[in-house]
Ligand code: NAD
Ligand code: UDP
């Protein structure tokens with residue numbers, strides 16, 4: 534930062550995570566430029582920020598070049614829910630790969646520090662459990678999830694090549710399942726699906742037998758991890774896991790949501806989608822060591838806040 538406020542570009546800033554990040558950056562005194570093509574993001578997520586003179590919204594698709602002057606870039610643009618990223622899989626790969634090339638080119642031109650929202654999906658259906666950053670993953674390169682998983686893997690490759698070749702300052706976070714207010718009611722991910730179904734008294738759709746596991750991180754914990762990673766010393770490039778290590782089966786989650794909502798919904802079984810990972814749990818030793826970070830919000834508290842949000846939106 535040369536003078537005044539730090540200018541920060543957030544791609545995908547109108548999405549679930551992006552909107553929370555924009556809010557946090559504004560609270561820290563940054564000048565925030567939010568770029569989004571509204572593929573899955575919505576203006577309602579950032580409508581409350583539009584009156585802030587240090588917040589600027591631009592409709593932009595990251596697969597096209599972008600010429601702006603900024604000090605830092607958070608690259609979050611990419612649909613994250615399987616039903617959305619599989620709707621136009623070619624566009625999903627383009628978003629990750631062409632998007633990464635464009636934001637990296639931008640970072641190179643202006644000398645900006647750049648953060649990539651990578652994912653636990655780079656580990657695929659993991660044979661190593663819990664997952665550590667040195668595990669190289671088990672991804673089906675031609676399956677229905679590949680547009681997302683391989684796109685994100687290629688984006689990581691590009692980040693590390695720009696780092697080696699052009700000495701860019703990079704920060705790569707591998708994000709594990711995160712939930713909270715502002716997930717879209719039709720997002721399709723498990724936490725929002727179960728809460729909306731429970732609130733509306735619909736059947737709870739459990740895919741497979743529900744024995745597959747996930748580990749759920751509340752959004753405020755994750756955003757704290759983003760900020761700490763971005764502000765860490767330059768030699769901390771990642772990739773670094775950010776997530777909550779509390780692992781549970783999807784069936785346990787369904788039962789917990791039904792209980793907390795006080796719903797009469799019944800659990801019904803649906804086929805397990807192709808290539809759905811059987812287990813997932815982050816090893817966060819590296820984040821603890823390098824960033825002094827670990828999640829603080831217990832699942833019960835985070836779910837309470839998320840249920841309260843959805844009660845207002847759909848209840
Ligand atoms: P989201 O779908 O709510 O947000 C993604 C945002 O990117 C949306 O606002 C969407 O409109 C925008 N977008 C999509 N394609 C774009 C394009 N071509 N150009 C510009 N904008 C585009 O999802 P989210 O949960 O907020 O995820 C944000 C990022 O974090 C994604 O990159 C996702 O892969 C990553 N991530 C999220 C999770 C999670 O559990 N939430 C886990 C791992 C990784
Ligand atoms: N790019 C961009 N904004 C910039 C600078 C570059 O969007 O401010 C794009 C540019 O269009 C190019 C990509 O980033 O397609 C990669 O840029 P780089 O300079 O690395 O490669 P080159 O331009 O040599 O292909």
Ligand code: UDP
Nearest residue numbers: 615721722723724726738739740745783809
């Ligand atoms: N899932 C489910 N019912 C739903 C939505 C998802 O049982 O209505 C399961 C899904 O099959 C997966 C887990 O919940 O095993 C997490 O799914 P999500 O789409 O949230 O994230 P991801 O699979 O990308 O981790």
